[in-house]
Amino acid sequence: MRPIFRTLFRPTLRTGATLACLLMLSGVPRVFAANKDIIELQTQVQQLQAMLLTMQQSQDERMGVLTNVVQQTASSVAKISTQLDAVQKSMQNVQDADNGKLEQVSGQMQSLNDSVDELRARLDKLQKTLDGMQQQQQSLQAGQTPSGLTPGAPLTTTEGQPGQTDAQAQPPAPQAPPLNQLYQSALSDYNAAKYNLANQEFGDVVKFYPQDNLAGNAQFYQAEIAYRQGDYQTAIKGYSGMLAQFPGSSKAPAAQLRKAESLLSLGKKEDGIHELRALLQRYPQTPEAVQARSKLNGMGVRIYPKPEAGHAF
Numbered sequence: 001m002r003p004i005f006r007t008l009f010r011p012t013l014r015t016g017a018t019l020a021c022l023l024m025l026s027g028v029p030r031v032f033a034a035n036k037d038i039i040e041l042q043t044q045v046q047q048l049q050a051m052l053l054t055m056q057q058s059q060d061e062r063m064g065v066l067t068n069v070v071q072q073t074a075s076s077v078a079k080i081s082t083q084l085d086a087v088q089k090s091m092q093n094v095q096d097a098d099n100g101k102l103e104q105v106s107g108q109m110q111s112l113n114d115s116v117d118e119l120r121a122r123l124d125k126l127q128k129t130l131d132g133m134q135q136q137q138q139s140l141q142a143g144q145t146p147s148g149l150t151p152g153a154p155l156t157t158t159e160g161q162p163g164q165t166d167a168q169a170q171p172p173a174p175q176a177p178p179l180n181q182l183y184q185s186a187l188s189d190y191n192a193a194k195y196n197l198a199n200q201e202f203g204d205v206v207k208f209y210p211q212d213n214l215a216g217n218a219q220f221y222q223a224e225i226a227y228r229q230g231d232y233q234t235a236i237k238g239y240s241g242m243l244a245q246f247p248g249s250s251k252a253p254a255a256q257l258r259k260a261e262s263l264l265s266l267g268k269k270e271d272g273i274h275e276l277r278a279l280l281q282r283y284p285q286t287p288e289a290v291q292a293r294s295k296l297n298g299m300g301v302r303i304y305p306k307p308e309a310g311h312a313f
């Protein structure tokens with residue numbers, strides 16, 4: 001029985017082995033195909049990595065260039081800003097220096113005007129003294145006493161009291177002090193910074209001689225005293241009164257400028273600008289007009305062109 005079974009099963013075993021070999025051989029190409037795909041994927045991945053690396057390097061280079069440009073630009077802007085600040089400071093210093101020079105010139109002009117006024121007052125006083133001496137001399141030459149009585153004329157007495165004339169019997173009427181003497185005294189006290197005394201004396205000039213040109217000067221100096229003491233409201237009233245009554249005075253431009261400065265000190269900018277423009281219109285050729293123009297420029301205010309003949313601002 002055993003040989004028979006061996007004979008029957010021998011082809012079967014061979015067939016199975018053959019089938020197994022065929023199955024194994026059929027799986028080999030699939031393995032090779034899978035490996036090839038993996039290699040291709042790896043190659044593509046490597047290529048992509050290389051591309052990314054190249055792009056990263058290029059991006060880094062570009063960023064470096066941009067950073068350098070930004071730094072250079074920032075440095076240039078900083079230098080330009082520094083130069084601009086220096087120019088602005090220089091311009092401001094020049095403007096301040098010009099304003100200081102203008103104020104100095106204005107102060108010198110004011111001092112000269114004060115000196116001229118004082119000299120005029122002294123000259124008027126000397127002239128009056130000389131006139132009085134001439135009158136006395138003429139009276140003596142005419143054979144009259146200085147009192148106007150003829151020699152030997154009896155004195156008229158009052159109530160039978162000898163030695164007293166009618167004029168002596170009546171109390172003397174209060175008289176205003178001489179204008180030039182009063183004004184000169186007030187001006188001297190003003191220059192000596194005795195402002196309270198000078199203010200009273202200038203007030204007497206205005207009180208006793210309201211129509212005289214020196215009364216306009218006295219009003220100006222009263223306003224100046226208030227301005228220097230920081231009483232801008234009183235100063236504005238004084239300057240306004242002087243400008244209204246004596247617009248042709250030599251001190252009118254200074255009064256207009258001081259009035260504008262007083263208004264600006266009180267925070268009334270529009271009113272101050274109005275006064276500065278009025279100064280340019282009324283007194284365009286004065287040093288005070290130059291100061292007014294400088295102040296308007298400093299505030300960034302537009303200045304109207306100079307008016308032609310027959311045209312207003």
